[in-house]
Amino acid sequence: MTGSRLDISDLHVRFGQAHILQGVTLSLDGAPLSLIGRNGMGKSTLCHAVMGMVATQEGTVELDGTKLTGLGPNQVARKGVALVPQGRRMFPSLSVHEHLLLVARKGDHRWTIDRVYETFPRLFERRRNGGNQLSGGEQQMLAISRALLMNPRVVIMDEPSEGLAPVIVDHLIETLRQIAAEGMGVLLVEQNMRVATAVSDRVAIMVTGQIAATMPSRDLEADTDAQRRYLGVSHGH
Numbered sequence: 001m002t003g004s005r006l007d008i009s010d011l012h013v014r015f016g017q018a019h020i021l022q023g024v025t026l027s028l029d030g031a032p033l034s035l036i037g038r039n040g041m042g043k044s045t046l047c048h049a050v051m052g053m054v055a056t057q058e059g060t061v062e063l064d065g066t067k068l069t070g071l072g073p074n075q076v077a078r079k080g081v082a083l084v085p086q087g088r089r090m091f092p093s094l095s096v097h098e099h100l101l102l103v104a105r106k107g108d109h110r111w112t113i114d115r116v117y118e119t120f121p122r123l124f125e126r127r128r129n130g131g132n133q134l135s136g137g138e139q140q141m142l143a144i145s146r147a148l149l150m151n152p153r154v155v156i157m158d159e160p161s162e163g164l165a166p167v168i169v170d171h172l173i174e175t176l177r178q179i180a181a182e183g184m185g186v187l188l189v190e191q192n193m194r195v196a197t198a199v200s201d202r203v204a205i206m207v208t209g210q211i212a213a214t215m216p217s218r219d220l221e222a223d224t225d226a227q228r229r230y231l232g233v234s235h236g237h
């Protein structure tokens, strides 16, 4: 199944004097894409700019040819883009099931609460627990589930593997590959090179607010110099 297109063209974000996004051009065109880069390079700012959570000064974002630039976060979500924010924000007093009910849509959709529980059995076991009683991995599964239940055309995930145990990371990789194979667009922001390259055949590399390179995942896997330069690691962590 062919996914949606997300086209980001020459996008600029300034916070006061700080020029954080300096003309980002990036396209998601049916296949998942991973975006990597060291801390502070502007990856989260790009996610927020696409979602309309921060103002952009120049450039455009389009979803299947429809302009998103200038819309607010609710409107961008309604057009079909969902963000899994970095750091999993939960409501401490709402249960897992209540979190899911808040976003689940009526009607015939690919992602339902039942499917979420099938995909993440741990969430089913924890469905009556409050957001403040969940482990980091469970919170991340919940954050991802909330985005999937919106049945977006494109899902953007900001470092979903951060802080997760390796076995949970493996499950995450499988889930993201499955989501992409079903035709949902996946833009994956990652600092974990193993996750970035396992989910997507192509990776884009962000350096100081610009896309420094886009390359096949297997080229990056084979290039330890590039890994050191762009990620500051000799091996994925």
Ligand SMILES: Nc1ncnc2c1ncn2[C@@H]1O[C@H](COP(=O)(O)OP(=O)(O)OP(=O)(O)O)[C@@H](O)[C@H]1O
Pocket (backbone or CB within 6 Å): 015, 018, 020, 037, 038, 039, 040, 041, 042, 043, 044, 045, 046
């Ligand atoms: N609201 C803001 N006001 C001013 N500066 C900001 C704001 N948000 C982010 N920045 C700055 O923008 C730069 C890019 O931050 P951003 O969070 O986008 O980077 P990142 O690549 O996602 O890194 P990380 O993985 O650490 O989140 C940083 O220097 C940060 O301090």
